[in-house]
Amino acid sequence: MRGVSALVFLNAARARIATNGIRGLSLRSVAQDAGTSLGSLNYRIGDKAALIAHLVEEERLERQAVHAAWLARMAGLDLGVPPVLAAIITAYLDQASTVRRDAALTGCELLLEAGLDPAGYPGIANLLEDEEDFWSGALARRYEARAIVFGRAIACYCRDELPFSIAAGHDPDYRLLRAATIGRLAEGLAGNGDGLSLHFETLVAACGISPATAPLPVDLPAGSKKAELARYIADVIVDQGAASVTHRLVAAQAGVPNSSVAHHFRTRDDLLDAGMEALILEMRRELNGAGEPDSARRFGPAVIRTTHSIALAAARDQAMVPFALDMRRRRAENVHEAVGEAIGGATGLDRAASQTAVLILVGAGLAALACGRSEQDVVTLDQLAALRAGFAACDDS
Known part of the structure; x- marks a missing residue:
């Protein structure tokens, strides 16, 4: 499956997904981009399911090569020094989001689907397990018993952070915010944090454009039929994926004629823009909601899929970056106390550490959804609490 002709098709498919998302992937478009016939693609690759399977396998093989290079690069470094480990995690994300951008975007889209x-x-299950094994193996010599959970935590963090790095890795304020959470990750969430984490609130405030000044993609007047239909589009995106959005499906969900949907949203791109805006508005309501936070809902499939859908949209459309950054900077905003108590006990966690923990938990949720696994098989709050306690004990000894 690694012949030149096969790679031409796979690279064309990746470029399609990077430009248009998974909704833009069709056998005919891939054959056209590869400069060959649909029959040739069918003969060499097979049907669309086979194409996706080959994309996943090729990504796995390439990541294995990347991981081997990283193991060699880290061989002479002491990963027990937090700044060293933080620099490695940062460079790992930067390589994925720049040098391997199309491949990384494809991996994020396939993971979401x-x-x-x-x-x-x-x-996908093998690919994700490879990531976790890579980090755990790299940490094994230095961290011994803690290496498995710590490695999984880093893999989960990177899983959630990657689409934001692809979309906004050029933004210095995002990079500073990311550096603060990566620093707390490298410290195993232990202690009270220092360096950038001491300025975490300032970094959060500076990251991205204020939602009040960032223009939304389309006009959805509150209470209008257009806004109501956009909510149905958003539900389809979350429940069935962006690739499933059609005028017919939205009309069926809303219980209205196709013509009614087409009147407000002429093209499929119009549908997707409106659905994405409805998701943004819903997430703002979630983040600004009053009352006791519902942690299960905050880490639930709908929230995970929504934030990643927005980040991936921003990777393809710079106008969406402010909204992606708004989602990223407000990770843990309404669950800081609950997460802090669950992991840090009565003393809780500093805000940089609690945001780091939420990124880890979202990454664990993504893996659980994609593989049909339980979060127990990835990373849990209890495991993060034990990991932090282990780091704290080492610091005290």
Whole structure:
């Protein structure tokens, strides 16, 4: 499957997904971009399910090569020094989001789709396990018993952070905010944090454009039919994936004629823009909601899929970056106390550490959804609490 002709098709498919998302992937478009016939693609690759399986497998093989290079690069470094480990995590994310941008975007899109249909993406489980094994193996000599959970935590963090790095890695304020959370990750969430984490609130405030000044993609007047239909589009994106959005499906969901949907949203791109805006508005309501936070809902499939859908949209459209950054900077905003108490006990966690923990938990949720696994098989609050306690004990000894 690594012949030149096969790679031409796979690279064309990746470029399609990077430009248009998973909704833009079709056999005919890939054959056209590869400069060949649909029959040739069918003969060399197979149907669309086979194309996706080959994309997952090729990504796995390439990541294995990347991981081997990283193991060699880290061989002479002491990963027990937090700034060293933080620099490695940063460089790892930067390589994925720049040098391997199309491949990384494809991996993020396939991971999100696998969350809707784990059986349809069986290779994703192996790919994710490889990531976790890579980090755990790299840490084994220095951290011994803690290496498995710590490695999984880093893999989960990177899983959630990657689409934001692809979309906004050029933004210095985002990079400073990311540096603060990576620093707390490298410290195992232990202690009270220092360096950038001492200025965390300032970094959060500076990251991205204020939602009040960032223009939304389309006009959705509150209470209008257009806004109501946009909410149905958003539900389709979350429940069935962006690739499933059609005028017919939205009309069926809303219980209205196709013509009514087409009147407000002429093209499929119009549908997707409106649905994405509805998701943004819903997430703002979630983040600004009053009352006791519902942690299960905050880490639930709908929230995970929504934030990643917005980040991936921003990777393809710079006008969406402010909204992606708004989602990223407000990770843990309404669950800081609950997460802090669950991991840090009565003393809780500083805000940089609690945001880091939420990124880890979202990454664990993505893996659980995509592989049909339980979060117990990835990383839990209890495991993060034990990890932090282990780091704290070492610091005290």
